[in-house]
Amino acid sequence: MSTENPRPDDPLDSLLARRYRETSPEFEARWLALKRDFRPTAAQTRRLPWPVAWLGWGAIALAATLAILLFRPDVPLPPAEPSPALAELFAMDSVLSRGTALLEAENRDALLHLPAPSRPRG
């Protein structure tokens, strides 16, 4: 409200400034009846207390993580380093490969993923 406008002194201004001093009982009764009909607004129905909202978001994040872990596509294993013993065999294979392959491609891949035998120290 204004502090800029002085109280009106012109008669027309006084008439313009005239307001309702009070309301009728019928009007107040209509307001009470109207209020009862108010439905929650869309935002009111959407808004949840913040702990509930945080729990909801946490549950969604957990479900998404589980879904990724369970249904993730098969990721190819990184190429393994051949053990020194196999490296020697592969070297021979590459030299002799122009003749008859010592190792079929299938066997060669399988051998690549065998754990290297530990050598006794000594």
Place this chain on the structure above:
Amino acid sequence: MEEDALWLERVAAGDPAALDLLFAKWKRPLLSFFYRHLGSHADAEDLTLEVFVRLHRSAASYRPTARFATFLFHIARNLVRNEYRRRGRHPVQPAPPDLLESLSAATPDGTRNLGELEESFQAALLRLPEEQRTALLLILQQRLDYPTAAAALRRSENAFRVLIHRARQNLKHEMEVRP
């Protein structure tokens, strides 16, 4: 943030008491505004209640970028304009005198009956263009400051001051030619 804007936020959060606070504060200003605009007590009551229906509906989307009074009277003015479009003429239905503030200070010379004065004044006011009438009411009845009132009419402050000046002149003229 303004008190009214905070109350409206609480309305959006589902607090019915906040709407009661807004109603208690603004019901008489709105009734007065609509009554002077329409000259009908019954219509003033209808539109005042409609403002609160719209406030409740728009509470969730309200952003306090302007003064609350600007927002409120923008709604009120739209309702007035809709009402003008809806009905061709404006049947006058005076408010019960006991509901209005007393008029002792408004009697210009003491020779005229207060009821007659009120009646001719209301008729003169209704002959003004709607925008001029709204401007006068926002400043003199609602006692809004110029920037707030100008914003409600989507006018610059300077343009609004010119509008007020012209409205005053027109109202005086209307009262003189048809007292």
